[in-house]
Amino acid sequence: MAKYTVITFAPVQGFIEKSRKLRDLYGSSYLISLLSWVICQRVEKLGYKIISPASTNVTQGMPNQMVIKGKLSPEEIIIIKHTFDEAWKCLVYGCKEWIEKNINQWEYNYWRRDWKLWVNHCWEFFSASGETITQARNNLNQAKNSRDWTGINWRGESSTLSGSDAICQPLLGESYEPHSYDYQGEKKIIREFYKALSEQLGEAFIEPREELSIPELVKRIITHETIINNFFDKIVNFTIVDENEERRLATRKDFMSIADELQPDSFRDLNRHREDSQEQKYWTGWFLGDGDNASKYFKSLAQKAPEIEEKGLKTFSQQMRRWGKNLKKNEYTFLEEKGRMIYAGGDDFLGVLYSSNIGENELSPLVPYDCLRWFYSFKSEVWHGEDPKIITASVGFVWAGNQVPQRDVLQHCHLAESSAKSTGRDRIAFRILFNSGNYLEWVCPWWLLDTGEWIFEVENQSSRVCLPQELKVDLEGLKQDNLNLIESYGDRSKTLLQDGGNWTHFYQDIATLESRHAFNKKVFSQEELTQNNVIVSNDIALSLINIYFGEKWHKIISNPNYWFNRYDDRELLTFTGILGDPKQFISDYTPENYPQLIEHPLVKQALNNWVINLGKIGFYLTDKRQ
Amino acid sequence: MNNVTYNLKYLTIIEPLGFLYGSAGRFLSPENLVGRSGAKFPPSSTTLSGVFAANLNDDERKKLCVAGPFWGKTERVHEEQNFYVPTPLNYLVKNGQIQHKLHWDDQKKGWYDEEGNEPADKFDKSTWIPINQWDNPTTVESPPWRFTPHLHPRLAQDQRRVYIEDEDTPAEDKKGSLFLENAVEMSPDTCLVYLSSQALESGWYRFGGEGHMVEITCIELNHYLQNLLKQPIENQLALITPAVWGSNRLSYRYPVHNQKEKSITPTQQTSDTEYVWNTKTIFTSRAHPFRYRFGNHEDPTRPKLLSRGRYAVPAGTVYVLEDSLSQSWLEWDESWFPREGVSFKRWGCGLALPIKSLQTSG
Numbered sequence: 007m008a009k010y011t012v013i014t015f016a017p018v019q020g021f022i023e024k025s026r027k028l029r030d031l032y033g034s035s036y037l038i039s040l041l042s043w044v045i046c047q048r049v050e051k052l053g054y055k056i057i058s059p060a061s062t063n064v065t066q067g068m069p070n071q072m073v074i075k076g077k078l079s080p081e082e083i084i085i086i087k088h089t090f091d092e093a094w095k096c097l098v099y100g101c102k103e104w105i106e107k108n109i110n111q112w113e114y115n116y117w118r119r120d121w122k123l124w125v126n127h128c129w130e131f132f133s134a135s136g137e138t139i140t141q142a143r144n145n146l147n148q149a150k151n152s153r154d155w156t157g158i159n160w161r162g163e164s165s166t167l168s169g170s171d172a173i174c175q176p177l178l179g180e181s182y183e184p185h186s187y188d189y190q191g192e193k194k195i196i197r198e199f200y201k202a203l204s205e206q207l208g209e210a211f212i213e214p215r216e217e218l219s220i221p222e223l224v225k226r227i228i229t230h231e232t233i234i235n236n237f238f239d240k241i242v243n244f245t246i247v248d249e250n251e252e253r254r255l256a257t258r259k260d261f262m263s264i265a266d267e268l269q270p271d272s273f274r275d276l277n278r279h280r281e282d283s284q285e286q287k288y289w290t291g292w293f294l295g296d297g298d299n300a301s302k303y304f305k306s307l308a309q310k311a312p313e314i315e316e317k318g319l320k321t322f323s324q325q326m327r328r329w330g331k332n333l334k335k336n337e338y339t340f341l342e343e344k345g346r347m348i349y350a351g352g353d354d355f356l357g358v359l360y361s362s363n364i365g366e367n368e369l370s371p372l373v374p375y376d377c378l379r380w381f382y383s384f385k386s387e388v389w390h391g392e393d394p395k396i397i398t399a400s401v402g403f404v405w406a407g408n409q410v411p412q413r414d415v416l417q418h419c420h421l422a423e424s425s426a427k428s429t430g431r432d433r434i435a436f437r438i439l440f441n442s443g444n445y446l447e448w449v450c451p452w453w454l455l456d457t458g459e460w461i462f463e464v465e466n467q468s469s470r471v472c473l474p475q476e477l478k479v480d481l482e483g484l485k486q487d488n489l490n491l492i493e494s495y496g497d498r499s500k501t502l503l504q505d506g507g508n509w510t511h512f513y514q515d516i517a518t519l520e521s522r523h524a525f526n527k528k529v530f531s532q533e534e535l536t537q538n539n540v541i542v543s544n545d546i547a548l549s550l551i552n553i554y555f556g557e558k559w560h561k562i563i564s565n566p567n568y569w570f571n572r573y574d575d576r577e578l579l580t581f582t583g584i585l586g587d588p589k590q591f592i593s594d595y596t597p598e599n600y601p602q603l604i605e606h607p608l609v610k611q612a613l614n615n616w617v618i619n620l621g622k623i624g625f626y627l628t629d630k631r632q
Numbered sequence: 633m634n635n636v637t638y639n640l641k642y643l644t645i646i647e648p649l650g651f652l653y654g655s656a657g658r659f660l661s662p663e664n665l666v667g668r669s670g671a672k673f674p675p676s677s678t679t680l681s682g683v684f685a686a687n688l689n690d691d692e693r694k695k696l697c698v699a700g701p702f703w704g705k706t707e708r709v710h711e712e713q714n715f716y717v718p719t720p721l722n723y724l725v726k727n728g729q730i731q732h733k734l735h736w737d738d739q740k741k742g743w744y745d746e747e748g749n750e751p752a753d754k755f756d757k758s759t760w761i762p763i764n765q766w767d768n769p770t771t772v773e774s775p776p777w778r779f780t781p782h783l784h785p786r787l788a789q790d791q792r793r794v795y796i797e798d799e800d801t802p803a804e805d806k807k808g809s810l811f812l813e814n815a816v817e818m819s820p821d822t823c824l825v826y827l828s829s830q831a832l833e834s835g836w837y838r839f840g841g842e843g844h845m846v847e848i849t850c851i852e853l854n855h856y857l858q859n860l861l862k863q864p865i866e867n868q869l870a871l872i873t874p875a876v877w878g879s880n881r882l883s884y885r886y887p888v889h890n891q892k893e894k895s896i897t898p899t900q901q902t903s904d905t906e907y908v909w910n911t912k913t914i915f916t917s918r919a920h921p922f923r924y925r926f927g928n929h930e931d932p933t934r935p936k937l938l939s940r941g942r943y944a945v946p947a948g949t950v951y952v953l954e955d956s957l958s959q960s961w962l963e964w965d966e967s968w969f970p971r972e973g974v975s976f977k978r979w980g981c982g983l984a985l986p987i988k989s990l991q992t993s994g
Contacts, residue, residue, distance in 0.1 A: 144750045148742040152914045157883030157943025170921035170941060184940045443781025443812055593727040
């Protein structure tokens with residue numbers, strides 16, 4: 007019987023989320039990759055084979071769950087954990103020593119203890135084994151149920167980035183009495199310290215007014231070439247990297263790539279809320295996504311023999327690693343020079359769209375319509391491309407106001423992604439996020455936007471999701487002109503969007519009708535729903551579709567057969583409906599309930615809302631002005 | 633150590649009059665736009681304790697104990713004292729229903745459902761169950777509040793007009809004349825609920841940040857609740873409020889015998905730390921920051937001091953212990969709780985109820 011071991015560490019999302027600058031995002035995703043890489047190197051040194059992630063000699067874009075062939079002994083796990091801890095310690099102390107050496111107007115007598123606490127208590131480390139990969143994964147989840155954190159308490163004001171944890175400053179740890187705390191005194195030192203750091207590293211790394219905690223400072227400084235260089239030197243002595251084996255391992259060049267990439271002169275940071283900045287502030291587009299139901303896919307593999315499961319996982323990981331690496335390497339091709347990929351590791355990705363190239367290094371701010379059109383080919387070209395993926399992807403896209411803090415933008419990205427997931431997957435959620443914190447959202451399956459999808463053949467075994475034959479027939483007429491839903495829009499004078507069609511016509515109709523309560527009730531009481539005595543009509547919404555998007559789209563959108571997801575007997579998605587999963591509306595839905603489902607007030611309301619939100623969000627997304 | 637016996641005798645009901653405040657951490661400023669990510673609601677028991685402290689005399693204040701937060705449907709709370717507490721994390725909720733109740737299997741060393749499976753799906757977070765179904769919950773509710781960004785004019789301190797900066801304002805003090813509050817709107821007919829040792833006179837009070845007004849009513853706990861709180865905890869328990877365990881330097885997932893700070897050094901903490909409970913396992917999630925501001929009733933004009941920042945085990949955490957505690961939370965030893973000025977027991981930290989419906993097989 008085959009045996010497998012799974013290793014992971016936490017927190018990952020929480021670690022990445024505490025970000026103010028683009029640099030923080032890069033820094034944290036790089037750190038996590040680096041730590042995963044360290045684990046993989048140690049595992050391979052111990053003579054084990056890693057099934058996932060594939061290609062362990064690349065230091066960037068590494069997912070943080072390692073699936074290993076073989077059952078590792080507790081002693082071996084301790085060795086791996088020790089290597090992981092040592093690597094983190096090297097990174098943290100590398101930063102500490104750099105500061106002590108370069109910002110030397112203070113005696114750093116007190117802060118040693120706090121740095122040590124962060125060396126010891128930043129990460130939770132988990133491992134588990136099993137007869138099959140699925141079993142090992144289940145055991146790992148069992149282990150994770152108890153978590154393994156130790157909280158580092160702090161005194162005084164908190165980091166301005168996370169709102170918790172102590173601000174790293176030269177007198178950190180001098181006193182632990184909250185009652186004797188002198189904020190004004192501390193504030194003066196904090197200002198001087200961050201000013202000195204900023205002068206040494208440059209404002210691209212740290213601004214003089216920031217107040218960061220130790221791990222946040224580490225994320226920031228780790229992208230500095232001196233620190234990475236230093237880390238590489240240490241890790242060479244550290245037995246997992248052997249200069250003689252370099253062909254198999256990551257080279258110094260790999261390590262340094264992040265420093266090159268983030269060099270202040272080449273790295274156009276999106277300085278999102280600099281107060282003194284003369285430069286104009288622009289709206290930016292953020293997208294966050296990942297593959298759909300990877301775990302369900304793995305589960306379907308698990309019903310077969312362990313060898314097949316192992317092979318399937320390996321193939322999957324190879325494909326995703328290849329995709330991530332290419333995406334990162336060729337981001338200019340993929341993003342059409344509109345933005346940057348922040349990470350693409352495993353089936354996760356995060357990117358930002360903010361400018362378009364108008365020649366000789368001149369960048370001009372992006373308009374929302376550019377972003378919208380980029381997503382027209384996301385699934386068919388960026389996700390699938392020439393290497394169709396086994397699973398589909400869901401994306402949350404946020405078009406964010408220039409004043410929205412980065413952490414909020416990221417949270418909205420997560421929320422948008424989860425809207426895309428929870429309404430049925432294989433789709434994109436568009437969010438317009440205003441400076442006031444309000445937002446609009448519209449969620450749409452890829453096939454309504456991506457005309458590349460319409461030629462995606464069923465014969466291709468790598469994707470199970472395909473358009474039903476009848477829908478293909480319906481799309482046939484549209485296919486000739488390659489007009490997706492949005493581009494089919496024609497205003498009152500029948501002018502298409504590409505010819506300057508005015509979205510306001512549709513938007514105004516929606517707004518007027520909504521203010522006259524033409525779309526029925528918004529909220530139903532439990533009684534109304536259970537007694538089934540509310541009638542919601544889609545007539546008005548569908549008529550609007552007919553008027554502005556034409557008969558062909560009206561036929562498609564009004565057909566209840568295209569409203570819902572379809573699944574095969576292993577619960578894997580086979581078709582993506584406009585409204586998504588039927589269980590959102592009837593939690594115990596079975597196909598026998600189909601007649602009730604399509605008449606259900608919540609379904610009808612969802613369709614109305616879908617049209618209303620299309621009208622509202624389209625108003626912003628089709629904007630061609632800066 | 634002055635051992636005060638805390639008792640929880642009252643239900644403190646807080647009905648919002650309009651918006652409530654929903655941010656945590658540092659106050660909003662240009663360099664700290666916490667916005668959405670700083671959203672935290674409902675307010676912790678320390679917030680309510682501030683309202684009490686301002687209205688009690690010294691003797692009463694010493695005996696004060698407040699636990700929460702919980703919430704309820706106002707009518708039901710008044711009529712039958714039924715309110716909602718965080719769902720124990722081993723009850724897996726999906727689409728508003730409890731799908732599995734996991735139990736700890738001693739032999740297989742894992743959490744399993746009724747059929748002995750390990751559910752691998754994704755489940756709903758932050759759900760609540762009615763306290764009158766504590767022993768066998770069948771219904772689940774989602775929280776009745778939502779965050780609404782709310783733009784406020786920043787008023788000048790000495791005049792009744794919007795604050796406008798002049799040219800002399802130093803750059804670092806520039807704030808703008810508007811600020812964004814992450815306000816919380818509770819659905820009508822719902823209220824926040826806390827347990828308390830003392831009663832406040834019914835009336836309107838300022839509660840939480842930004843001075844939002846609330847109506848507070850205190851009623852005496854009925855027998856069901858009193859008995860529930862007094863039920864001795866054997867070896868399975870679930871927290872219904874966050875628990876802060878550990879020393880002044882570190883926060884842990886388990887209560888520790890609070891030793892002198894100096895004996896706990898960072899490197900030795902594990903070997904030196906003596907856990908109070910012999911724990912088989914816990915079912916928990918990630919740590920939540922826990923801190924509050926000290927009241928200063930002697931000189932209210934002085935800036936309020938920040939307490940030490942700590943980390944709490946989230947409410948809903950389930951502990952399975954080797955040995956029976958045979959004590960209700962009310963009787964738990966104060967030395968299990970961190971102490972700084974006062975014992976953390978007075979914030980109702982780690983208020984726990986026994987879980988009986990779960991069977992440990994094997």
